[in-house]
Amino acid sequence: MRILFDARFTRTDHHDGISRYGASLIAALAATDDVVMLISDRRQLALLPEVPHVLINSPLSPAELFVAARINRLEPDVVVCPMQTMGSWGRRYPLVLTLHDLIYYQNPAPPSFLPLPVRALWRLYHLAYWPQRLLLDRADVVATISATTAELMRRHRLTRRPVLLVGNAPQPTRRRRDPAAPRSASLLYMGSFMPYKNVETIVRAMEALPGHTLHLLSRISPARRSELEALVPAAGRVVFHDGVTDAEYEDLLGGSTALVTLSRAEGYGLPLIEAMAAGTPVIASDIPIFREVGGTAALFVDPDDPGALADAVRSLDDPGRWAEASRAGLEQAATYSWAESADQLRDACRRAVGEFTRRRTPRPFRASSRASSRASFRASSGRSGP
The missing domain is CATH 3.40.50.2000 (Glycogen Phosphorylase B;)
Structure with missing residues (x-):
């Protein structure tokens, strides 16, 4: 499966949570799948695995509204975004979007690193749930990182799309502590x-x-x-x-x-x-x-x-x-691993392909069915004739 992974939320200096989440999933997926990354800044490559990449616009650019036209030409089997804000107008590919949490509905202060106009839109966006629904329903599958968030999404009816878990995980550690070793206060x-x-x-x-x-x-x-x-x-x-x-x-x-x-x-x-x-x-x-x-x-x-x-x-x-x-x-x-998370994402990608195909396959129209329906109506209403 050729997976196009949106890595444009990767930081350029040090990882934050979403940046590390995306980079770790890419590394785990690339062990078994054909993965290509989307980046918006070549400096992001320093924090990403050595995987083929394509340089496109920033996700915060006005060009994001039309990014699907560029992605269509890459002919991916499926596209994965570790956020829910990826442009999708005119897409011709299955799409997995991700919602990490609902924190900012109760805590509306936006992250300080965002540009001022984006911070203003951020506050407006989180005043109601309907904008989130519009974003999520553009996907074929919505991924989230915890059962807690999945339950909140269900409670607030945030999407009509399938919601699947693609969990977070710790980075492999070089050493584990000896419980008997001395420790500081x-x-x-x-x-x-x-x-x-x-x-x-x-x-x-x-x-x-x-x-x-x-x-x-x-x-x-x-x-x-x-x-x-x-x-x-x-x-x-x-x-x-x-x-x-x-x-x-x-x-x-x-x-x-x-x-x-x-x-x-x-x-x-x-x-x-x-x-x-x-x-x-x-x-x-x-x-x-x-x-x-x-x-x-x-x-x-x-x-x-x-x-x-x-x-x-x-x-x-x-x-x-x-x-x-x-x-x-x-x-x-030990119950969490990036390999397991990659398996979960692979399942989400397969589900997205199925949902994409199902929704875009026209239902056959049969004249005999229409005639049968008319006959049933006439019978039930006591009508006869044409």
Whole structure:
């Protein structure tokens, strides 16, 4: 199967969640299928596997409205986009679009890296569900990364198309922790600093955790950093890394007490599964998506209670409890893999081909059927004659 994968959402400097999701799926699919990538910037190739590619317009360009005309000429068996915004007007190919989450309906602030006009449209778009329905119903199949999001889509009736799971997964880790090895009193947070991430509560919890250090790993704007620095308790220790490499992240995971996240909403929560894959315990807010991803391995707490977070951290000071959480996390992480996700996407592609063919195959019109229907009508109404 010749799969054209839209890789234009790949970052040019470092992966974010969607960028890594797409790149990882491409790499896993390319092991067995004929995969061609769409890119919009040659710098994206540094973060993508060595797969044939075609350079086209940015997905944020006005030319996106007519991108299907260009893709038609490439004659793919199926097109996969890791977002739902790909242009499709005039397409002559099966299409799989992806919806990761519904976070921005409750948290409408758009990502800061988007251009100002796009951010304005983003806010308008999330004022109601009907624009999302229009986008998703342009696909033959809609993929999503979690059962939690699939249920929300069903609840809000977001699409008439088949919705299939194409899950996220951790990156292969070079090492797994020895539960008996020494560890530092470090806590890690990996993720953005948008309001719904609720990093404030993590920072406030440090008042009850003397001797522990909170490491905030992701890039952060100066304004947001100042807001959080103002919340650091006098006795609390908080380190702002403003971005780490994959190797630095792995080193920090390899020696810390736990990864913590108190987000109020997520589409998946990739840092949870990454930490568990390394054998690092996870403390997370008690929300449905984290229950799905963390299973029974994570320690769940009330996201509005800094004291509950502190209690969970202190419970891991016991070596036996820490080792138990580490082993449970390794087992939970083993249930996810990019190979399995690629199999799920392959199934979604086959389903899209079937749906595309079914909807575009004209139904045969038979005169005899029409005559039979007329005769039945005349009989039931007591009419006779022509």
